[in-house]
Amino acid sequence: MSVIKEVIGKENLMPYQKISMGKRKKIALIAHDNKKPDLVEWADFNKDILSQHSLLATGTTGEMLSRELGLEVTRFESGPLGGDQQIGARITEGFIDFLVFFWDPLEPHPHDPDVKALLRIAVVWNIPLACNRASADFMISSPLMSEEYDRLLIDYKSRMEKRYIT
Numbered sequence: 001m002s003v004i005k006e007v008i009g010k011e012n013l014m015p016y017q018k019i020s021m022g023k024r025k026k027i028a029l030i031a032h033d034n035k036k037p038d039l040v041e042w043a044d045f046n047k048d049i050l051s052q053h054s055l056l057a058t059g060t061t062g063e064m065l066s067r068e069l070g071l072e073v074t075r076f077e078s079g080p081l082g083g084d085q086q087i088g089a090r091i092t093e094g095f096i097d098f099l100v101f102f103w104d105p106l107e108p109h110p111h112d113p114d115v116k117a118l119l120r121i122a123v124v125w126n127i128p129l130a131c132n133r134a135s136a137d138f139m140i141s142s143p144l145m146s147e148e149y150d151r152l153l154i155d156y157k158s159r160m161e162k163r164y165i166t
């Protein structure tokens, strides 16, 4: 399924594809174990704003957010069991358009390749991505949180086609 609405851009300049985000954002929330208290505290502070959007999370993070803050959260598998990959797939399909991921820079994890893949896919699809609390503060207080917003993507399709021609 393609979520790309149209290709825009002037001739000879970089063409872009456009993906629309509604006013109600689909926000994925994830935190590694040492960062979970940080995320819960942040989400508690921003509960009113968060409850105006659709929330999704990896298993344990989602469970904590529901249990401790009463937030309605769609839960995927736990990260080590494939939750990061499920979230990455949803980003690609256009069902998630905002990611807050407090990953732990001081601990190795068995699913580090999945974490890296998720961070990469968030960049590929140009979704807002906060990996620490200060970034998340700036992002959630943006006036764009309550606006429609068009994400621009480099026209990857033409780029891929060129690769196959050469």
Ligand SMILES: O=C(CO)COP(=O)(O)O
Pocket (backbone or CB within 6 Å): 030, 031, 032, 033, 057, 058, 059, 060, 061, 062, 077, 078, 079, 080, 083, 084, 111, 115
């Ligand atoms: O490991 C995670 C992200 O990489 C998070 O998974 P949990 O929310 O299940 O702890």
